Amino acid sequence: METSAPRIHTAPARTILSVSGPEARALLQRVITADVETLEPGQCRPGALLTPQGKLAVDFLLFADGETVWLDVPNAPAEALAKRLSMFKLRAKAEIVINTDLAALWSEHPFEGSAEDPRFGGTVHRGVGEQAGDTVSIDVLEILHGIPAFGRDYGEAEIFPTDVNLDVYGGIGWKKGCFIGQEVVSRMKRRGTIRKRSLSLSFSGDAPARGTPVLAGTSTIGEITSSHGHDAIALIRLDRLEATSEAPQADGQTCRIDVPENLRPDAPAGKV
Template identity: 60%
Template structure:
């Protein structure tokens, strides 16, 4: 049975070609790209000096450098910033309109498994005659937030949107922009917010609805698909409450990612 291959809409492909492509990104973005191997992809982000996400993306290796799969509206700004940071480095940075973000629900030749999602495989290539299909419904059901849909520029810390859970922060790789802030949060145990999957018996309430545990507001619905939603939840408030979680009068079920569930003895 052949794999149904789709083109992800609203994406741009940024190529970094040259011997300094990896060293440049290694010192600038959150992800560890030195150990990104063929057959892998990895999320990453560029942060403000204060540790908040300017833009996030998916990274793919290539023989002569790296490829960045990024939201279309953020591509030019990232290209401009990376060009500023490169100084005299041996790297050419360009947006390649001949390439597209491709994905399927089963593995295919040259694909890498999306580390954020079960049963999603991705690659970069010529669009050919592929049809467009968004990942929104799959992401929302899994509690995976998306730039522009669930948050905007300089609104969230990378841990707020689980970038570390998906392997998008290289904690041991050394300095990158904003590293001091996010490392301090981790070291001090002050990561209070996490993006979580929220589900309802029937349809989810409207985007912007408060998520409440008793009298305490613990989050806000940031995106919905059918009975599923995504919300950035204050874990400290959730843990302190014995009340059912509600949104717009509807009982909400919150699912923690496996990596965030308490260890059982």
């Protein structure tokens, strides 16, 4: 019995940037949050460039094959990212190119050259290739799974990477050595001061709009950053959520907040 080919979609508003050459991985390894040296063909890994203050400048998905690393980046910051990487390049043997002939692809099923997006627990597959037949936003699936996105839930230098769970998705290589902003985010983890997380909210009615405060009694515990249908994502203060016995609500609607075990606060650690 023949099986139908997977429906492959082009993700809109995404740019493919490549860093290639014998020193491409070494360049990225010392600059971005993700461990690029261990990235294998057939893998997808989130990553980000931070500001020196540890805030997220831009994030992306990474794919690699040999001496080439592809970055699946939101359109708006793509050109600025290419320029920043070129500044950090110095004499490194690496070429940084915006690939206008390639597209960011996704599907709910594996396809040739694809890799599991680790943020979705195996239900979404990503890749880089020629533009697919249809252009479909992945926003609805991201909101359903509680996955925040640059440009929709946050902007440049607004949040720390841990606020949007980049570390939980495997996007911070804690043991790979230094990267821009590393001292700040490592100190937050080491001291157990990661208090904010992006979490899924579920409502019985339509979820309130971005910017709506999330309350527990009279205390503000967070703010909705995006919503669709009955689902929303909110940046929540975990300490305030755990300290209250009141049911959370937003815009007069009670909601359920899911706090996965891997997003609960860490105890202070000796070293990272």
